Each structure stands twice: as structure tokens, then as C-alpha cells.
Amino acid sequence: MSAQDPRRLAWAYLSTVAQGASRRLADAIAQHGPEAIADAVRDGTHGAGISRRTRARAHLDTAAADLEMVARLGGRLVTPDDAEWPAWQFLSFDALTGGADSDTGPLALWVLGNRPLDELFERAVAVVGTRAASGYGEHVTAEIAGDLAVDGWTVVSGAAFGVDAAAHRAALGVGGTTVAVLACGVDRAYPSAHTVMLRRIAEQGAVISEYPPGTTPARYRFLARNRLVAGVSSAVVVVEAGWRSGARNTASWARRLGRPVLAVPGPVTSAASQGCHRMIREGEATLVGNAREVVEAAGSIGVADDGDASWHRALDGLSGDMELVYEAFPAVGPSSVAELSESAGLDVDRVRAALPMLEMAGLVSRDDTGWSRRGAAPDEALGM
């Protein structure tokens, strides 16, 4: 698919005008396709919720230039259309109730690096912590991240100074896989002192962002970035952190998403360990001391595992009818209840009962044309 494919241009445009995740926009795109929604946003003919989100930037169509620039850097835009889209990792966002319109999975991801995202995040653990790491903290980060990478886990972090950088570097050092999630465009090296490190990360894994090229870091983008770090990982390890810290924000997202939160203790005399100690003390995190204990916790979630993570329980909770109806959908396009009934081999009443549950689980959506499956199918998760 060329960079100038109209559908991909529409995704790139929508990523620029949305500037982050939007459940309403994602739902609309799932229903009507990116091109129709891009047109509606441009013309101001979309619904009120989307309007509020996109009005200010609707005139900025840099999609073609953005796609070209990222391609020149060796990157690409990955969307729910793509086979590599890690849909199953983002399912747990759909289970969230309440929260903001942006408390959801990414609309699309800008990526530097050659490996498919679904492969990178199949077994991924976030290793995060304070920028003001102690010597002890950097040492323990390197031990844990290095061992995880040797064991084949992707080490996810935020490319910041301190713990983040020690985690990326340890994974790079053992020839492992690591992913940096940025709060700015992937064309920006932030912090700039990590320019070379970020280049190596793209070579051995990926540098990703939900923001289009040219986006500069901002406070709310760091918070959104932390949510994405947790979202693509099967567990979050906090090595050293203050009580009010980005790492704790990432941990808090992991908890909301049903991911295990792990914290490394340290000397009680060290300020850098106070956040970890308090998280452990208050039951917000489980104490871990090494990669083995991290894997023990992270192994309980993930596509290759029968574990008991909440998203997986949610799928297990799909009644046989729900699963049959879900499987009855064509790959793309809407279906009527009658069509689904015939295809699933279930009578109409039972299809009617299953559909709202699938909708609540975020797996299907409805519009004037009928019911449609949302995004890519989480095939493995459904045992299909």
C-alpha cells in the first residue's frame, strides 16, 4: 500500500486533527471508515463530540507530507487496518468505564523501525522510573531489563533520563528488543541527548508515538504517553520513583487496564525508592527483585498464555452465542441481524441478545447500515 493511498492519507489526516486518542472518533471510523470521517471532519459535517475535538485543526492537512517524512526516516503509520495492529493489547481499554474520550487505545501509531507491532508487543514489559535514578536504581534496571530482553521480552519505556534510558540501553546491550514510546513526533529526539540511543532503539525494536511528525512534547502528552506504555505492555515494573511521578502515573494506568504492577524496593534511606515502597506498602504494586519475578507476573497475561488477566477473562465471559455471532461477521462491512442469524446458525432472538453484549465489550458497533465488527479481529484471543 503506497504512502499516498487515500485511506492511509485519511488516517494520517485524522491522526493530525485528533492529536491523540478519541473513543468517539475511533468508533465513528470503525463504523464509516477513515475516508468518510476525514471528509466529514474537513467539511464540518460530523457529530458534535468529534467536532469539539477536531475543529481547531480541521484545516491542517499535512497528511501527505507527514507520511513522506516518516517514510524518509524509515518509518510508517500503522492503523487498525493493518494486520500488525496489536488490537488485542488495546482490548482492555474498551473494558474501561467512564473516563475521558481520550482514555482509550491509540487511533493510529507512527512508527520508526522495521518489525511488525503485533510481534513486538506479543511479550512486552514496561520498565520505568525516575529520571533522577540512583546508581543502585540504574544497576537494578540494567539487571532486570537485560535479563528480560535475553529472555525474549520486549522492554518498553519512555526514553527519558534515568531508569527509562537504563532500561533501553540494557536491552540494546544484550541484543534484545526495546520500544520507546514518545510524547512527541517520532521525528523528534526527546530528550535530544538520546538522539543516538533512539536511533538504535528504532533499529532493534521501534520508536512509536500516537502523535504525527512535528508534534512537540507537552504535559498532557506525557500523561497520554504513560497510558500507552502501560497499554502495550503485559506488566509494568517501576524501579525507582518518587511518590508523585510519571512512573506512578504509568503504574496507575496499568492497574486500570488490569496489568500487573510491580515495584522494586531499595534502601529505605534512599529518596529514589520512596515511591516504590509506598506503592508496595499500600498494595498498589507487588514487590519484585529480579526478572524472574517480573516474568512470573507478566506471564499471567498475554496472547500466548491462558492467564487470568482481566481482558482475557472478559473474552472467556463471551457466551458461546456471542462468539458465534462475532465469528459470523464478514471481515469488513455491515451485516443485518437476519444475515448474522443465518451465518451464525442461531435464531434471530439469540443474535439480538448477543449483539448488545458484543457492543459493550467494544467488539462490534451499530449504525444506520447495520452491525459491524470493530477494527482487526483479535484472532488469537478468541481462539479462532
Place this chain on the structure above:
Amino acid sequence: MSAQDPRRLAWAYLSTVAQGASRRLADAIAQHGPEAIADAVRDGTHGAGISRRTRARAHLDTAAADLEMVARLGGRLVTPDDAEWPAWQFLSFDALTGGADSDTGPLALWVLGNRPLDELFERAVAVVGTRAASGYGEHVTAEIAGDLAVDGWTVVSGAAFGVDAAAHRAALGVGGTTVAVLACGVDRAYPSAHTVMLRRIAEQGAVISEYPPGTTPARYRFLARNRLVAGVSSAVVVVEAGWRSGARNTASWARRLGRPVLAVPGPVTSAASQGCHRMIREGEATLVGNAREVVEAAGSIGVADDGDASWHRALDGLSGDMELVYEAFPAVGPSSVAELSESAGLDVDRVRAALPMLEMAGLVSRDDTGWSRRGAAPDEALGM
């Protein structure tokens, strides 16, 4: 009341023949009075349960001499008759179900020091840990124990090297109150390197033991001592400990007794912190980093906990007789069955029955000169 008061002589005699706690004996004394039970033990006219416990030592009446010796050292025997008996602290033993006859409060306590026991234990916290403490461990012990003592808490510990000694010394250093619970008679300084420290502890608090003067330390006495450390304290803090350690045994007793168990984290790179980390990780202890957090927990005493008595189940595997016989062996050299009988406080037939089982377990061996213990006792595991 003079040391030669007949009732007190009866208590001293019973303390000697019982060699530790006995629920059956305590119940009989509560019902019939110490003098009647002492007479019955001497004459062999008591019930079978008490008989088994006391028969081998019934002829050893050193009560008058013991009371005189302890009085010369500035000490006394404190019994449930005395107003200072900390009865309410021992109530939680009564709530224990199952377990051995000795899983109960002390029969009586031999005490060096002038302050009444009920006052000493009104606000008491145990601070325990490994003999092989790190510099960090001794530092944190001193901080926590010193702050607790300044705050008016009695610091209870076992007078061992490492964490125990650091806890006592910190309390002494701030002019606070500290109590050493010994696994031998209060006339013995164990370890002998702590002779001067124990003298200071008696001056600023108390040195206590449930064993009569002259009793030497033995494996089962250290385990019973750990139970008493937990029993007189409103919370137990483990500063540094291996996984199989006396401190963990004390912690396990605290859980059985419904006392909060607290553990101090340290560098995950430090072997001395591994026991603490595992206790926190497995939910056996709450992480604490300072005296304030200890006081927070100690103030909440009374919250019952079902605890986990795994170490106790393991010991239950050795029958009571086997354990008593095993511990009756001198450190080196052979013993005759008659010698083991007197030392263990078991009659000859029961010693003869226990020895082949100990032999099959690989714990003792026999040759022409008699029976000998094999290998060294795992001291660290006992908190000795």
C-alpha cells in the same frame, strides 16, 4: 513476699521441671494452685499429660537455690500470681487452636531488672533480624529502634549478634527501654560477647527467660524464645533476614498471635534483605521504612490474622519426643540413653523409642561408645 515463700518455691520448682511452657500444667495450676500441683508432680500423683512432661526432672528440686541465685543477681521470678504479670499480652495464646502443649504463654518468667513487666510490655515492639546484618541493616535497625525508644516504646529483641544487638544498643543509646528475651537462664550471658550489653539492658529494662537459672541454650528453646518475643510485643519488625531464619520464625509466631508483622526492604542486590522481600512479596509482612510506620501498625494490634504456620507444621513432623531427644545431645561426643533421658526430661522407654527414628532420619548415629548427634545444627535458622 520472701523468696522462700512456699507458693513461690512451688512456682520455681514447677518452672524447673516443666522446662518451658505447658498449657496442661498451667491449667492444672490455675485450678489447684502451684503448691498442690508441685506436690503432685513430686509424688507422681498428677495426671498423665503432666506426668509425661515432668517425670524425668521431678526429683530435681533446685527451687530455693534458683530463687536465691536470681535474687543475688538483682532479679526475681514473676508468676501469674503477681500484679505485674502481663496477662493481657498472653491472652492471644489462649485463642490458638491445635498446636503443641507448649504453644502457650510462659508458665512464669525469670527476670533481671527492676521495672514491672506489665509496664515494660504495655507498649512494646520487637525488632529482630539476622546475625549477619549488613552495615545498612545495622544503620536502619538503629534508626528505627532508636526512634521507637525515644517515642516511649519498649524495644524487645533476642540479644543475638547483628540486628538484635543493634536494636538493643540503639534503645540503650537514647536512654530508652529495652528487653532481651533469652533462650537460656537469665544468669547466663548468651552470646557471652554481649555480657556487658545484657547488664545494661537489665538496668534500663529487663532480661527475661522462661527457663530457670543454669539452663543452657538449645534448639527448641530458641524457637520457644522467638514465640515469647512475639508474645510480649504489639508488633514484630524484621529488619534484615534470610528466608529460613529465626526472625521469620518470630514473624510467623506474630502472625499466629494476630500481631502485625512488618519488614524493612533493602537493596534487592543484598542477600540480607531477601527474607524481608519475600515476606512482603508473599503477603506475610507489611513493608515499613521508619518508626512512624511501625507505630502506625503497632497501634492497630488486635486485628486477627489466620497466619501461616508452615514452619510449625514442619516441626510437627518431628514428634515432640524426637525433638526433645535430639536437642538433649551435647554439641559433641556420645551420650547414653540414661543421660539423654535426664537431659531431655523423658523417661528411658520413650528415649529408646525416639532414637531409632532419629537414626533413620540421619540425625543421630550409634557406635560402641553410645549415641551421637550428626553434623552441626543450622544455627542461623534458629536465630541463635
